[in-house]
Amino acid sequence: MLDWEQIFATRSSRMRASEIRELLKLLDQPDIISFAGGIPDPALFPDVAFKEAYSDIFSSAQVGAALQYSVSEGYKPLREWLARDVAKIGIDCTPDNVFITSGSQQALDYLGKLFLSPNDTALVTWPTYLGALSAFNAYEPNYDQLSLNGNRTPEAYRDTAAKTGGAVKFAYLSADFSNPTGETVDLAGREKLLALADELDIAILEDAAYQHLRYDGEAIPPIMALDIARRGGIENTRTIYSGSFSKTLAPGLRVGFVVAAMPVIRKLVLMKQAADLHSSTINQIAIEHVASRGFDAQVAKIRSVYSKRRDAMLAALDKYMPKNATWTRPEGGMFVWVTLPEGMDGAELLAKSIATEKVAFVPGRAFYADGSNANTLRMSFSCADEAMIDEGIKRLGRLISNAIRAAA
Numbered sequence: 001m002l003d004w005e006q007i008f009a010t011r012s013s014r015m016r017a018s019e020i021r022e023l024l025k026l027l028d029q030p031d032i033i034s035f036a037g038g039i040p041d042p043a044l045f046p047d048v049a050f051k052e053a054y055s056d057i058f059s060s061a062q063v064g065a066a067l068q069y070s071v072s073e074g075y076k077p078l079r080e081w082l083a084r085d086v087a088k089i090g091i092d093c094t095p096d097n098v099f100i101t102s103g104s105q106q107a108l109d110y111l112g113k114l115f116l117s118p119n120d121t122a123l124v125t126w127p128t129y130l131g132a133l134s135a136f137n138a139y140e141p142n143y144d145q146l147s148l149n150g151n152r153t154p155e156a157y158r159d160t161a162a163k164t165g166g167a168v169k170f171a172y173l174s175a176d177f178s179n180p181t182g183e184t185v186d187l188a189g190r191e192k193l194l195a196l197a198d199e200l201d202i203a204i205l206e207d208a209a210y211q212h213l214r215y216d217g218e219a220i221p222p223i224m225a226l227d228i229a230r231r232g233g234i235e236n237t238r239t240i241y242s243g244s245f246s247k248t249l250a251p252g253l254r255v256g257f258v259v260a261a262m263p264v265i266r267k268l269v270l271m272k273q274a275a276d277l278h279s280s281t282i283n284q285i286a287i288e289h290v291a292s293r294g295f296d297a298q299v300a301k302i303r304s305v306y307s308k309r310r311d312a313m314l315a316a317l318d319k320y321m322p323k324n325a326t327w328t329r330p331e332g333g334m335f336v337w338v339t340l341p342e343g344m345d346g347a348e349l350l351a352k353s354i355a356t357e358k359v360a361f362v363p364g365r366a367f368y369a370d371g372s373n374a375n376t377l378r379m380s381f382s383c384a385d386e387a388m389i390d391e392g393i394k395r396l397g398r399l400i401s402n403a404i405r406a407a408a
């Protein structure tokens with residue numbers, strides 16, 4: 001029999017099943033209270049608006065074009081809508097600076113492919129979005145911990161990269177309501193990152209998947225907007241901004257986007273021609289149809305629902321968690337990040353939690369490039385109602401309190 005492993009490329013050795021994807025299977029069991037998924041609540045999808053959009057497309061002369069191949073850059077009216085939308089948050093660009101991807105996940109894959117030669121270094125936050133690690137892993141990089149408080153010198157990053165035989169290429173982060181912690185990088189942190197990137201002469205990949213999901217507090221300009229303001233225009237920036245309609249409209253259509261200077265866009269277009277030619281034509285048209293008629297109302301609706309769920313989760317954590325656990329208090333997004341006492345293991349806890357309490361979450365270790373910090377948990381509040389959140393956290397609090405007592 002053919003020994004497949006022998007003929008797979010070396011990069012395939014770093015492709016592993018994601019703990020999260022495995023966990024998503026649990027959502028099918030009706031009696032599990034799941035804080036695991038981190039996906040939007042399907043009850044909030046604008047399904048009526050999409051029905052109208054597809055119906056309009058199919059009953060118009062546009063249908064032929066909608067079902068046809070299209071340009072790799074993406075559907076022009078959608079790129080125009082996006083250029084106007086990001087301008088509202090200080091990202092002044094032309095539609096040519098906007099490139100449509102099949103979900104922002106594809107942007108991460110392309111950017112990994114574009115920047116990372118084997119052994120190059122990607123700076124990532126500790127923890128970081130697991131899907132970004134999976135996307136970059138295929139290009140065989142090393143990871144170094146991105147510090148946003150300025151306590152590491154550029155030389156320290158360069159030395160670490162040189163030891164492994166490569167160069168630092170980019171810093172990747174979600175500045176708003178990150179997956180997995182829900183935390184936001186403050187203005188000073190964003191400025192420090194821009195200064196560090198200048199000194200290292202690297203790109204910044206700003207993943208803005210949760211940008212629109214702010215529930216309270218003051219919005220902070222995206223790193224891309226700060227970069228444009230400093231440099232006097234998008235063509236002089238080093239930031240590459242990626243966004244998505246997955247968390248606001250619906251992920252099933254797979255429409256995301258990148259905003260960047262033209263040299264980056266031109267390369268991405270070539271990559272897309274080689275990979276999948278273009279993102280689904282009809283889905284891009286439907287997204288533009290729905291977004292241009294009711295994006296703000298849809299965002300207001302989901303913010304109102306998710307903010308109540310966030311409040312319910314924080315209130316339940318205050319009520320039921322033992323004193324020696326800590327957690328983040330996010331101003332938006334879908335996640336709260338829980339840290340348990342040292343020595344506890346989120347994966348072991350999950351196995352017990354599913355067996356005895358029927359509550360699911362994601363063990364935090366998978367979000368660390370070095371597999372450390374097993375005593376952390378990612379809890380998503382997006383798909384459970386307030387009563388379920390209270391009940392689920394009550395059960396989890398009981399389990400964790402017992403586990404801490406048993407370990408003492």
Ligand SMILES: Cc1ncc(COP(=O)(O)O)c(C=O)c1O
Pocket residue numbers: 038102103104105106129131174178179207209243244245246251255256
């Ligand atoms: C931080 C972050 N980036 C990117 C993605 C990818 O989303 P999509 O490909 O649906 O746009 C996700 C999905 O969960 C995410 O959490």
